Amino acid sequence: MTDELDVIRRVLGGDIESFRLLVERYAGPVLRMIRNVTGDRHAGEDLAQDVFLAAFAQLRTFDPAQSRFSTWLFTIARNKSVNAAKRKRPAYLAQAPERIDARSPDELAAGSELLVALDQALLALPIRQRTALVLAEFEKLPYETIAQIEGVRIGTIKSRVNRARNKLKEALNRFEVDVS
Amino acid sequence: MNHQEIFKTWKRHREQIKVSHDFSASVMARIRESRATHRAWISLLGPWAVRPWARAAMIAMGVSIGLARIVMTLQLVLFA
Numbered sequence: 001m002t003d004e005l006d007v008i009r010r011v012l013g014g015d016i017e018s019f020r021l022l023v024e025r026y027a028g029p030v031l032r033m034i035r036n037v038t039g040d041r042h043a044g045e046d047l048a049q050d051v052f053l054a055a056f057a058q059l060r061t062f063d064p065a066q067s068r069f070s071t072w073l074f075t076i077a078r079n080k081s082v083n084a085a086k087r088k089r090p091a092y093l094a095q096a097p098e099r100i101d102a103r104s105p106d107e108l109a110a111g112s113e114l115l116v117a118l119d120q121a122l123l124a125l126p127i128r129q130r131t132a133l134v135l136a137e138f139e140k141l142p143y144e145t146i147a148q149i150e151g152v153r154i155g156t157i158k159s160r161v162n163r164a165r166n167k168l169k170e171a172l173n174r175f176e177v178d179v180s
Numbered sequence: 181m182n183h184q185e186i187f188k189t190w191k192r193h194r195e196q197i198k199v200s201h202d203f204s205a206s207v208m209a210r211i212r213e214s215r216a217t218h219r220a221w222i223s224l225l226g227p228w229a230v231r232p233w234a235r236a237a238m239i240a241m242g243v244s245i246g247l248a249r250i251v252m253t254l255q256l257v258l259f260a
């Protein structure tokens with residue numbers, strides 16, 4: 001945190017190359033968040049680059065007294081992902097993982113289909129529930145931080161995440177009924 | 181496989197992320213490029229900004245572009 005602020009000070013002081021440290025630290029989480037919110041596995045890097053470019057351009061507006069740098073960066077990433085998801089709703093079919101574990105081919109196929117069903121259920125979630133779930137489940141951010149990113153109260157985030165989890169559970173149940 | 185295991189497997193699958201090795205380099209290149217463009221604009225417009233008539237012309241041009249964009253957006257929204 002402290003060294004992060006030091007890096008930010010250096011960048012604002014004109015040492016642009018120091019910004020690379022922040023890019024390297026947050027590239028993974030930002031890209032993961034974008035891909036999980038937009039469902040687009042290929043276009044994610046372009047959008048992630050836009051996020052870092054916007055962060056660099058607006059760095060002077062970052063106030064360490066208001067939030068952590070990661071929260072501020074995730075807010076930019078969240079807004080860009082939501083805009084991208086609204087602009088384009090891809091007919092997304094997730095690629096099943098090559099190998100889940102050592103089960104019979106039938107079990108393996110059923111498992112892969114279940115993962116695809118969950119991917120589709122995630123993308124079918126209303127965008128606010130999706131971003132809240134992604135930040136809570138995949139980025140493991142506390143509700144308080146998510147509330148800051150989304151600009152709503154903690155209670156709202158809790159209810160969005162719960163509703164999203166229930167919808168995913170429903171999707172699993174539906175899938176099992178369809179298969180049997 | 182119960183729901184919890186499926187959910188965990190799914191989460192693991194979606195948490196896996198590979199950032200391309202030249203990602204940071206690309207971001208830094210774009211930053212340098214945007215700064216160079218910004219500087220070029222400043223050096224181009226800077227000397228003009230001290231002349232009041234040139235400043236007025238630039239503001240008028242900005243306003244015209246803004247109005248044109250509003251009209252185009254409205255046209256898209258109303259007649260699409």
